[in-house]
Amino acid sequence: MTTGRSGAWLARDCLDDLDSLVGRYVAEVSAFEGYESTVALDDLRDTARACFELLLRLIGGLPVSEELRGVPGRLGRRRADQGVPLEQLLQAVRMDFRVLWTAMMERTEPADLPELTRGAVRVWEAVEFHTVQVHAAYLDQVAVLARERERERTALMGRLLSSDGRDQRLVTQVATLLQVSARSDFTVAIAPPEFQQGLRRVVSALPPDRITHLQQHNGMLVLVARSPRAARTPAPAWLDGVPCAVGPVAHGLARVPDVVRMTEVIAATLDGEVTGPVTLSEAWMPVAVARLGAMAQALADSVLSGLDPLPPHERERLLTAVAAYCGTGSIAETARVLYCHRNTVLNRLNRFTELTGYRATSPEEAATVLFALRCARSRDDQGLTSAAGRS
Numbered sequence: 354m355t356t357g358r359s360g361a362w363l364a365r366d367c368l369d370d371l372d373s374l375v376g377r378y379v380a381e382v383s384a385f386e387g388y389e390s391t392v393a394l395d396d397l398r399d400t401a402r403a404c405f406e407l408l409l410r411l412i413g414g415l416p417v418s419e420e421l422r423g424v425p426g427r428l429g430r431r432r433a434d435q436g437v438p439l440e441q442l443l444q445a446v447r448m449d450f451r452v453l454w455t456a457m458m459e460r461t462e463p464a465d466l467p468e469l470t471r472g473a474v475r476v477w478e479a480v481e482f483h484t485v486q487v488h489a490a491y492l493d494q495v496a497v498l499a500r501e502r503e504r505e506r507t508a509l510m511g512r513l514l515s516s517d518g519r520d521q522r523l524v525t526q527v528a529t530l531l532q533v534s535a536r537s538d539f540t541v542a543i544a545p546p547e548f549q550q551g552l553r554r555v556v557s558a559l560p561p562d563r564i565t566h567l568q569q570h571n572g573m574l575v576l577v578a579r580s581p582r583a584a585r586t587p588a589p590a591w592l593d594g595v596p597c598a599v600g601p602v603a604h605g606l607a608r609v610p611d612v613v614r615m616t617e618v619i620a621a622t623l624d625g626e627v628t629g630p631v632t633l634s635e636a637w638m639p640v641a642v643a644r645l646g647a648m649a650q651a652l653a654d655s656v657l658s659g660l661d662p663l664p665p666h667e668r669e670r671l672l673t674a675v676a677a678y679c680g681t682g683s684i685a686e687t688a689r690v691l692y693c694h695r696n697t698v699l700n701r702l703n704r705f706t707e708l709t710g711y712r713a714t715s716p717e718e719a720a721t722v723l724f725a726l727r728c729a730r731s732r733d734d735q736g737l738t739s740a741a742g743r744s
Contacts, residue, residue, distance in 0.1 A: 403421065403424045407483065454476060510531075538602050539577050543575050544573060548595075549574040556576060596627040600616030621643065678714075
């Protein structure tokens with residue numbers, strides 16, 4: 354078959370019998386998985402009619418209107434909107450070749466079969482051209498739908514994170530959109546700007562069923578992920594090595610906004626020394642210091658002011674001994690860490706008590722000392738930051 358008289362004649366003859374072609378096609382395709390429940394028969398007939406007319410005009414070298422040229426794009430986008438699986442869509446589109454070839458065989462005399470066979474390439478090329486356009490339009494529409502869903506997720510999740518979690522309708526909407534149970538447990542991890550790349554990297558490596566949502570909120574990157582009911586720690590193992598703040602487990606989607614606000618406070622205390630997830634039990638001290646404001650400086654002064662007369666190196670030596678002992682609870686271990694004799698450690702602890710009135714060997718007083726040290730450190734860090742800003 355060529356593009357000349359015989360090809361045009363067969364194309365016209367098939368065009369005159371479109372109803373028959375459409376009937377055969379619908380009978381085959383309506384039984385495909387992914388079609389029977391999503392594409393109505395009237396829809397299938399209408400799109401099949403337009404597709405066959407386009408293909409027959411291409412095969413026969415007949416005029417093709419702009420309306421017909423847009424058929425593949427409209428078909429691909431429509432099936433994407435309907436949720437037809439791509440594999441089933443392509444199978445259905447390629448069915449056009451079998452229906453067309455059968456119809457042409459039936460209209461060809463035995464003597465003309467060799468010419469028809471030689472023209473099979475043109476029929477296949479027309480169908481393949483059509484298939485490629487449908488495929489491309491489908492993928493484009495899938496991308497559009499994904500962006501729209503992501504925008505909707507982000508907007509709705511943003512509303513939830515900014516709420517108090519008491520709007521049950523909003524909670525239900527978010528749960529439906531995220532395809533989770535509103536009663537599930539959730540892990541909340543937040544990374545300030547300097548640590549966001551690490552959080553994005555670990556999230557990209559996780560299976561999709563692990564991640565619930567990831568988005569920017571109040572200048573930080575917020576991850577909300579489903580966590581197992583039996584989780585023993587707030588930070589899951591897959592966050593190991595990722596600098597970020599991790600809040601307490603949120604028992605239910607309605608609790609997520611509160612946990613996000615707690616976690617934002619933890620995230621605000623992270624510094625360049627952080628090498629992994631930081632939980633509230635680990636960050637309570639800097640969080641408390643930040644919340645105390647001016648009272649933190651007052652506490653540092655009231656506990657440590659007795660050390661002010663000392664030379665800086667002497668003051669630092671006593672504080673290092675106190676911090677090391679509070680960290681180990683052992684004179685021998687402290688001596689090992691500081692590379693000095695145990696009597697030296699005892700002398701420094703006693704000297705600290707003489708000057709401040711606080712005993713590092715008393716658990717209650719040691720807690721006060723450690724907190725005061727943290728307050729002093731925060732004050733010193735703020736002073737350095739201010740000086741750097743002025744310079």
